[in-house]
Amino acid sequence: MAISAGIDVGSGAVKVVVMQDDDSGHEAPLAQLSARIRRREIAKVAAEVFQAAVDASGVDEIHYVATTGEGEDFPSATGHFYGMTTHARGALYLEPRAGAVLDVGALHTRAVAMDPRGRVLDYKMTSQCASGSGQFLENIARYLGVSQEEIGALSMRATQPEKVSSICAVLAETDVINMVSRGITTSDILRGVHESMADRFARLLHSLQFEGPVFVSGGLASDVGMLAALRDALNKKAAAGAAPREVVTHPSAIFTGAIGAALCGLFRYKKFGQGSVAWATAPA
Amino acid sequence: MATRGEDAGRQALTRAAVVDRAREIYDDLDFGVVRQWLAEHPGGKAGGYLPVYAPREVLHACGFLPVGIHGGGDRLEIIRGDAFYQSYICHLPRSVIELAQSGRLDMLSAVLFPSTCDVIRNLSGMWKLLYPDVYVRYIDVPQTPDPGAAVDFWAGELERLARDLGDVSGHEPGDDELRQSIALYNDVRAMVRTLYAVRQERPWDVPTEELYLLLRAGESLPPEEFIALARGYLAAVEAEPRRPRDNSRVVIVGAFCEQPPLGLIKSIERAGCYIVDDDFLLGNRFLTHDVPLDGDPLRALAAAFVRNDQHTSVLYEIDPLGKRRLMRDRVAAAHAHGVIFATPSFCDPALLDQPMLRAGAEDAGIPCIAFKYAENSGQFQQFREQAGTFSDSIKLWGAA
Numbered sequence: 001m002a003i004s005a006g007i008d009v010g011s012g013a014v015k016v017v018v019m020q021d022d023d024s025g026h027e028a029p030l031a032q033l034s035a036r037i038r039r040r041e042i043a044k045v046a047a048e049v050f051q052a053a054v055d056a057s058g059v060d061e062i063h064y065v066a067t068t069g070e071g072e073d074f075p076s077a078t079g080h081f082y083g084m085t086t087h088a089r090g091a092l093y094l095e096p097r098a099g100a101v102l103d104v105g106a107l108h109t110r111a112v113a114m115d116p117r118g119r120v121l122d123y124k125m126t127s128q129c130a131s132g133s134g135q136f137l138e139n140i141a142r143y144l145g146v147s148q149e150e151i152g153a154l155s156m157r158a159t160q161p162e163k164v165s166s167i168c169a170v171l172a173e174t175d176v177i178n179m180v181s182r183g184i185t186t187s188d189i190l191r192g193v194h195e196s197m198a199d200r201f202a203r204l205l206h207s208l209q210f211e212g213p214v215f216v217s218g219g220l221a222s223d224v225g226m227l228a229a230l231r232d233a234l235n236k237k238a239a240a241g242a243a244p245r246e247v248v249t250h251p252s253a254i255f256t257g258a259i260g261a262a263l264c265g266l267f268r269y270k271k272f273g274q275g276s277v278a279w280a281t282a283p284a
Numbered sequence: 285m286a287t288r289g290e291d292a293g294r295q296a297l298t299r300a301a302v303v304d305r306a307r308e309i310y311d312d313l314d315f316g317v318v319r320q321w322l323a324e325h326p327g328g329k330a331g332g333y334l335p336v337y338a339p340r341e342v343l344h345a346c347g348f349l350p351v352g353i354h355g356g357g358d359r360l361e362i363i364r365g366d367a368f369y370q371s372y373i374c375h376l377p378r379s380v381i382e383l384a385q386s387g388r389l390d391m392l393s394a395v396l397f398p399s400t401c402d403v404i405r406n407l408s409g410m411w412k413l414l415y416p417d418v419y420v421r422y423i424d425v426p427q428t429p430d431p432g433a434a435v436d437f438w439a440g441e442l443e444r445l446a447r448d449l450g451d452v453s454g455h456e457p458g459d460d461e462l463r464q465s466i467a468l469y470n471d472v473r474a475m476v477r478t479l480y481a482v483r484q485e486r487p488w489d490v491p492t493e494e495l496y497l498l499l500r501a502g503e504s505l506p507p508e509e510f511i512a513l514a515r516g517y518l519a520a521v522e523a524e525p526r527r528p529r530d531n532s533r534v535v536i537v538g539a540f541c542e543q544p545p546l547g548l549i550k551s552i553e554r555a556g557c558y559i560v561d562d563d564f565l566l567g568n569r570f571l572t573h574d575v576p577l578d579g580d581p582l583r584a585l586a587a588a589f590v591r592n593d594q595h596t597s598v599l600y601e602i603d604p605l606g607k608r609r610l611m612r613d614r615v616a617a618a619h620a621h622g623v624i625f626a627t628p629s630f631c632d633p634a635l636l637d638q639p640m641l642r643a644g645a646e647d648a649g650i651p652c653i654a655f656k657y658a659e660n661s662g663q664f665q666q667f668r669e670q671a672g673t674f675s676d677s678i679k680l681w682g683a684a
Contacts, residue, residue: 064530072554079530080556082672085680119681120673268530268679 002269003030004064005053006262008086008255009046009071012106012134012219013037015255016049018057019262027093027266030057032255046074066265068257081264083257084123088114090260091215094250099212101256102201102230104220106135109201113210118260124204134219137226140176140193144186151190155225158191165196172196194229202233206242213246221253299520302513303494306501310546313356314388317504321349322391329453331394334380334404335541336598337570338396338423341585342442344507345457345465346449348394352503352567355379358545358660368410369403374630375658376542377407384414393452394419396445400541400598401633419452421445427600431590439586446582462581470574472507475514480561480569482518484618487558488528489521493550499565500543529556532678533620534671536562537611537641538627538634540596542659551664552624556675561618563596570594597633607637608644615650621678624671625654651682 001023008015015034021027033053037045054062067077068086083103091101092114100113112123126133141151162184165171172193179189205214214234220226231247238244252259309317318330331348333340340350356362356379364385365378383389395418397408408422424441426434450456457465476499483490498517502510536552540563552559575588595601595610603609611623623645627634638654645652653674655667 072556077529079679080554080672081679082555082669082676084673085676119677264676264680272530 002063002266003057003059003061004066004262004265004269005050005062006086006258006260006265007046007050007065007067007071007074007077008083008257008261009042009067009069009074010105010218010257011037011070012138013254014042014046014049015258016046016053017255017258017262018053018059018062019259019266020059021266021270027263029252029255029259029262030059032252032258034254042070043073046071050074050076064265064269066261066268068261078265079268081261084110084112084120085118086257086260086264087217088112088120088260089118089263090256090258091217092116092118093259093263094252094256095213095215095248097212098215098248099210100205100208101215101217102205103256104134104201104216104218104226106138106219107133109133109204109218111201111204111208111214113208121210122208124207126200126204136172137193137197137220137223139173140190143173143176144180144189146186146190152222152224152226154187155190155194155223156187156228158185158187160188161191161195162188163196164189164192190225191229194223194225195233198226198229198233201230202237205234205245206237213248215253215256216247216249217253217256219254221249221256222251296523297516297520299494299517299524302517302520303497305513306494306497309501309504310497311359313360313383315351315391315504318349318351319391321506325349327454329393330391331396331449332389332392333396333567334398334400334407335376335543335565335567336398336400336596337425337567337589338398339442339445339585339589340507340567341462341465341469341575342446342582343394343396343449344468345462346446347453347455347457348449349506350503351392352500352565353380353383353389353395354500354503354543354565355659356383357543358547358662360660362660372630373403374542374628375660376628377403379659380407381410384411392418394421394449396421396423398423398598399425401631403632404541419448421448425599426590429600429602434590435583435586438589439580439583442582442586459581462585463577466575466581466585467577468507470577471511472502473569473571474574475511476502476568478518479514482521484560486528487531487533487560488526491553492559492562492564493546493553496546496549496564499568502568503565530679531556531558532622532675532682533558533560533618534674535560535611535614535618535620535623536564536626537614537623538597538625538631538638539564539657540566540598540634541631542628544626544628544657545659545661547664548626548657548661548667551668552626552671555668555672556679557624557671560620561614566594566596570596597637607640608647611641611645611650611652612648615645615648621682622651622653622674624674625652627654627656629656629658651678 002021006017017032018030031053035049064078067080087103091098103110109126113121164175234245329348331343332351332353343350365382369378411420426438534557572593576584
């Protein structure tokens with residue numbers, strides 16, 4: 001039996017998963033926990049969440065601690081894996097049919113095409129502008145006085161969505177302020193923001209070649225309004241002749257990177273690390 | 285009175301203290317340690333040299349403190365330097381001109397320009413025009429496949445260099461003084477070989493960022509001080525061991541002249557790669573064996589250059605298949621998993637060789653990636669991304 005931990009240090013939150021491999025090739029999470037960073041020291045948050053996840057898992061020993069995201073400096077890490085790799089691997093664990101993963105993070109969004117083994121084939125990222133990120137949506141929600149948990153449901157109630165700038169977060173935020181002063185409903189504003197972001201994501205996805213559904217990971221995977229807007233945007237693209245795309249997600253989608261890291265760690269441990277750190281030494 | 289180097293050798297320095305000292309020297313674009321040495325050694329001279337290989341022993345024997353000139357990296361804004369070079373020329377010469385034009389190299393009485401490429405040669409011409417009071421020498425190292433002729437030629441060049449430098453310093457060295465300098469630089473090279481060997485064996489204990497800072501400091505410090513500092517570092521490494529990580533082992537190729545910014549080296553390491561061989565500051569390792577101390581010292585130095593095992597883009601490769609084999613041999617020697625071609629933009633020698641080197645590596649089944657940098661590159665995300673995914677692919681899909 002092998003046990004690994006995956007630690008995904010994002011710009012908004014730390015996610016930790018403890019996974020077990022029972023030697024028959026079956027991997028299962030024993031614990032998964034996350035915490036928002038909220039201006040706290042990232043290393044401290046990561047250490048606390050890691051310890052809490054280990055405690056919750058009830059295991060005595062972690063054979064491989066795998067980090068991803070910004071977690072390179074985690075002191076007890078065994079190895080680090082890049083975000084694209086771990087999201088691809090984690091997405092396939094949560095949805096084995098997935099052909100691409102859309103990771104909507106706090107600061108940027110990344111579309112990754114992978115093969116059925118989780119090997120990254122191609123990727124595209126949103127540019128420097130924050131208008132395609134979770135942080136942008138969080139800012140808009142704060143201006144509108146709604147909590148993050150309310151965003152999806154409110155967006156789904158929209159009747160006449162108002163489009164916002166899909167190019168620039170600053171312009172989009174100005175758009176939103178204007179809409180509020182014009183009396184546009186919160187639902188219509190949020191749906192407009194979702195549609196604007198979804199258009200960008202659809203463009204990213206359509207610039208990649210892949211087979212199978214799109215798996216949405218990251219914090220926005222639980223935002224039903226965003227998922228609906230993304231499905232609409234992809235359907236519009238399909239109606240215009242592009243390949244139809246199915247959008248799927250999972251209740252644990254926020255842990256996709258951490259799950260992927262933990263799986264990569266299990267793979268490495270089973271391949272080389274049984275009881276030693278031999279992988280890091282020069283072969284004799 | 286003990287020198288700073290002797291002090292460093294006696295006291296048990298922490299790793300952080302040694303690295304901080306090296307970083308301080310690296311960061312100082314005014315070459316404070318060189319100016320301090322000149323102040324403490326009346327009559328002494330400072331002699332600069334550009335990459336890749338310069339015979340530091342000859343400078344030293346003639347009473348010069350050899351000083352490596354590697355530009356201002358990412359710590360110098362180029363204002364005057366751009367007026368001297370077109371935009372399609374690499375960054376190093378404009379940065380070196382900037383250092384000189386801002387007075388930061390005014391302590392140099394001589395500057396040696398090795399035959400690395402046409403750009404460095406043209407820089408030597410500019411120096412002659414701009415600084416007529418400074419001894420300027422373009423060093424044409426031998427490229428002939430005939431070892432006998434090469435040794436004859438290079439020994440003659442070294443004799444001429446020793447005479448010229450002797451004229452500048454007022455001290456032409458005798459054979460014994462040359463042997464003493466050669467012996468000292470044999471010690472420097474032995475220390476560098478030890479550092480590289482320890483890094484190759486335990487790259488987690490000797491991060492390349494730290495090794496690089498030490499070597500950069502060594503190109504401004506007197507050789508004895510460098511040896512003492514490096515000895516202190518190795519002692520600190522033994523006293524403060526670090527935990528290994530599951531990283532891939534890579535060889536970095538192409539950075540032998542214009543040096544990468546420190547942030548690039550750090551980014552590659554942070555992305556999950558242990559750098560186990562490289563060609564940074566290659567002049568330190570150009571002579572692969574000790575130079576014999578018997579016989580004619582300059583001829584011995586010349587023979588050591590001609591008969592060394594160093595293969596690089598600035599030396600003619602006699603064997604037409606040699607470059608195709610080179611990566612396979614280096615990767616095997618370093619027990620590495622892959623090669624990162626990190627090449628300065630517009631570096632003709634490195635970029636001309638890269639297709640041959642890469643083809644040879646890929647024929648041997650060695651994973652490779654390539655990117656270009658400039659010494660003042662400031663955004664490392666793309667390098668980190670490439671190195672990170674490369675490391676993952678080696679660990680998850682490759683032989684590692």
